[in-house]
Amino acid sequence: MRIKKHPILTWDKGKKVKFFFEDKELEGYQTETIAAALHASGIKEMRESEEMHRPRGLFCAIGNCSSCLMIVNGEPNVRVCVTKLQEGMRVQRQLGKGELQR
């Protein structure tokens, strides 16, 4: 959900881009992080924990806590709270431990 009206702030969002979350095509902006774009579309569940398979989302949003690790363009363990969105990106929930592609 994007803020429509704000008493103090305005946002210069730049260019709109399309990206994929799982199989869904979504829209976001180049100036925002993947996590921000997902939250704008109402998606809060970013991965499942390694052992208990519990859903996990964004917690610190500044790259410290590793709660939001996702698979981006096939690469696991990407901190989506500090990674900017790009046109055509493929973003997936990370289920358990991330495996590097060979």
Place this chain on the structure above:
Amino acid sequence: MKNVDIAIVGGGPAGLCAAITAADLGAKVILVEQDDALGGQLVKQTHMFFGSEKQHAGTRGIDIGTMLVEQVESNPNIEIMLNATAMGYYPDGVLGINQEENFIKIKPLKMILATGASERMIAFPNNDLPGVFGAGAVQTLMNVYGIKPGKRVLMVGAGNIGLIVSYQLLQAGVEVAAIVEGSPNIGGYLVHASKIRRLGVPVLTSHTILEALGDREVTGAVIAKLDEKWNIIKGTEQTVVVDTICLAVGLTPLTELIDQGGGKLAYIRELSGYVPIHNQELESTVSGIYVAGDLAGVEEASSAMVEGKLAGAVAAKALGYKPKAAEQIIEEAHQELFDLRSGPVGAGIRAGISKLQEVRQRC
């Protein structure tokens, strides 16, 4: 290998002020920031700052950030490294940096660490559900990206951050169901609390969160009243329907780099956890490594800016840059810190600092 007078790690309020001060005195500075922009957490502080004119009181944090960043960018003595994470400090005086998958080595004569702090978590069932955010994350989503974290929020903690972020949520058009605070008193400034209450948000002191509800995401929370010994009073449990739980339960210093670099730490509750042991001129137990801002003990951004100035002047003076001018800045900074920490609001910090000095004498 890059050689430089002073390497500063962290481009928030403390790091920016350290860089400006040291560079103005003539030192060559490299400022290392892990994010893709400078400013640290100032970029999301939409409220006007307290303190005195010297710390830009009455100006919004976000505007102070812009001003400091402009000063850093236009200073020829400062080299800025963005997207750069300081990974380690080695016994031969080398600072290793990962910048966009490149490993870069810097050998500074002095180093100022201003790595900041991270959000604290509290224990309750389901605290890992999506929809439970740290207060800083809520500010990032709203104030940096213009995105609402949810529709209705339970705020945990009535310190300044809890109060200010609640007000910012209301400004963004998000409903705040209540603020719960375990202590019988509101920790933050009453001017903030009154603003929230006037807008109809209950501030429930002696209340805590018992658990988050929800299967894949937060759908509610159970809260309850506490007695004077912080025990839950049976029968006072109530469920609030919220999709977001915001934790404003404090911060804890990010000590990894100073710890790895050999700096000794001490646990000081009033300074928010483990802090690097340092003297009044902010030098850690490693000679030539200074600490500033939340890393040196969690306080307001106003104090972080002054500590940055102090560390910058001390480091530049130690290298022989304009010692007289540096000495004057050092004296001014000490006075500003004294003023910021005076009065009842600064009592905790004052206690923390005197504990720290006791620990330092012993080691």
